[in-house]
Amino acid sequence: MFETKGGVLFIAGLGFFALAFLSNAVVPVLMYKDLPEQPVEELVNSRIMYQFEDLARRYPEQFKKYVGDPTEENCAKLMRLGRQIYIGEGCWHCHSQFIRPVSNESKRWGPVADSSEYQNALQRPVMFGTRRVGPDLSREGGRHANDWHAVHFFNPPVVSPDSPMPAYPWFFDGSPDKPNLRGLAIITYVQWLGSWLKEYPYYEQWEDINRED
Numbered sequence: 001m002f003e004t005k006g007g008v009l010f011i012a013g014l015g016f017f018a019l020a021f022l023s024n025a026v027v028p029v030l031m032y033k034d035l036p037e038q039p040v041e042e043l044v045n046s047r048i049m050y051q052f053e054d055l056a057r058r059y060p061e062q063f064k065k066y067v068g069d070p071t072e073e074n075c076a077k078l079m080r081l082g083r084q085i086y087i088g089e090g091c092w093h094c095h096s097q098f099i100r101p102v103s104n105e106s107k108r109w110g111p112v113a114d115s116s117e118y119q120n121a122l123q124r125p126v127m128f129g130t131r132r133v134g135p136d137l138s139r140e141g142g143r144h145a146n147d148w149h150a151v152h153f154f155n156p157p158v159v160s161p162d163s164p165m166p167a168y169p170w171f172f173d174g175s176p177d178k179p180n181l182r183g184l185a186i187i188t189y190v191q192w193l194g195s196w197l198k199e200y201p202y203y204e205q206w207e208d209i210n211r212e213d
């Protein structure tokens with residue numbers, strides 16, 4: 001078998017496959033086997049509760065009608081629903097949720113993604129995304145206020161001139177100050193992204209403030 005070029009390449013191919021399987025499947029499983037997968041309820045933290053309560057204050061009628069009270073339980077419910085909408089609307093066609101340690105991505109979006117961040121129920125399956133027409137969203141939480149998001153989803157160019165992002169009028173009961181259940185859920189989900197980091201909310205200019213040393 002080693003006499004021919006084809007034979008050598010064949011063996012090498014199998015070797016590389018085995019190596020890839022080892023590094024991409026076996027090693028991660030061994031690394032995280034003792035780290036339990038967090039359920040959504042455990043992902044509710046003080047940062048996302050702040051945003052959730054802010055939604056209840058800004059849109060009291062809509063919030064009461066579609067959600068009820070801004071409890072942790074309802075917050076978990078909307079995070080779950082928001083993620084389903086994120087998938088259903090195909091947001092991941094244009095947005096990634098993975099900051100790579102290359103091309104100064106951390107300068108633009110914040111800390112490089114750590115695999116332990118994906119060890120929870122809202123990351124099944126992980127929305128890495130396929131391309132980046134828009135920015136990475138994994139540190140989006142806290143970057144903009146809730147009403148910015150509402151206006152942006154209602155009609156992106158109003159707050160982001162020349163934006164190619166589609167408008168999502170079906171997240172609203174008519175106007176941007178009337179988000180419906182979908183609108184409230186997607187905003188909650190987007191505000192949750194990155195809320196688990198100590199650097200939240202992430203802005204490059206805030207780096208010095210957040211630095212511990």
Ligand code: HEC
Pocket residue numbers: 085086089090091092093094095133134135137140143144156157160163164165166168186190
């Ligand atoms: C056709 C591609 C496309 C789709 C689909 C899309 N977006 Fe966007 N999105 C963009 C682009 C481009 C920008 C940057 C310009 C802007 O702010 O509108 C953006 C910006 C954003 C921002 C603001 C980012 C920031 O901090 O500046 C958020 C949040 C966002 N998108 C969420 C979503 C969500 C949620 C969905 C699905 C409901 C979605 N996008 C669907 C292209 C897209």
